[in-house]
Amino acid sequence: MARGDKEPGKDGDGPAGIAKKTGKPMEGYAGHWVVAASTGETSPPGVVDRNGEEILKASDFYAGCYARAYVYAYVWEFPKNSKTYGVGFILDHVQKLRDGKSFSGKKPVGEVFGALAAEDESEEFADEELAF
Numbered sequence: 001m002a003r004g005d006k007e008p009g010k011d012g013d014g015p016a017g018i019a020k021k022t023g024k025p026m027e028g029y030a031g032h033w034v035v036a037a038s039t040g041e042t043s044p045p046g047v048v049d050r051n052g053e054e055i056l057k058a059s060d061f062y063a064g065c066y067a068r069a070y071v072y073a074y075v076w077e078f079p080k081n082s083k084t085y086g087v088g089f090i091l092d093h094v095q096k097l098r099d100g101k102s103f104s105g106k107k108p109v110g111e112v113f114g115a116l117a118a119e120d121e122s123e124e125f126a127d128e129e130l131a132f
Contacts, residue, residue, distance in 0.1 A: 008073075008087050010034045037071045037089035045069075046093040061096055063103040069094045 010016035010033065017029030039045050047055045055061050070093040077085050 008036055008089055035071065035089055037069070037091040039091045045091050048093070048095050050095070050097060052095075055096060061094070064100040066097040066100050067094050068097060 012029035012032040012034050016034045017026055018024070019026050047061050049055055049060075061067075069091060071089050071091055073087055073089055075085060075087055077083070
């Protein structure tokens with residue numbers, strides 16, 4: 001592989017499985033291969049649930065869900081007629097199998113804020129807007 005080329009597949013037991021910030025192994029990478037697959041904005045992948053029904057809300061499919069994917073490889077040459085070739089992967093469709101622990105670490109809003117009781121309303125903020 002030529003210098004500067006990106007590898008489309010990496011060994012999860014190697015540097016691809018190590019967190020850059022902490023230097024510690026990341027959960028789920030050991031013993032697996034990591035493949036970078038993408039698709040264009042004009043042709044996003046189809047996303048369905050276990051029953052094959054389309055998932056319409058983006059929040060229903062997140063990093064951490066268990067899923068299976070239809071991915072295929074393609075060969076590219078750039079610039080054209082340069083005889084410089086590479087391999088890429090296209091993410092075509094995804095099926096969510098079940099929920100999992102979110103990779104983002106972000107808590108669901110329902111765990112952060114609950115409904116306010118009427119007596120919790122503060123006079124201090126009643127007549128002014130809060131700006132962030």
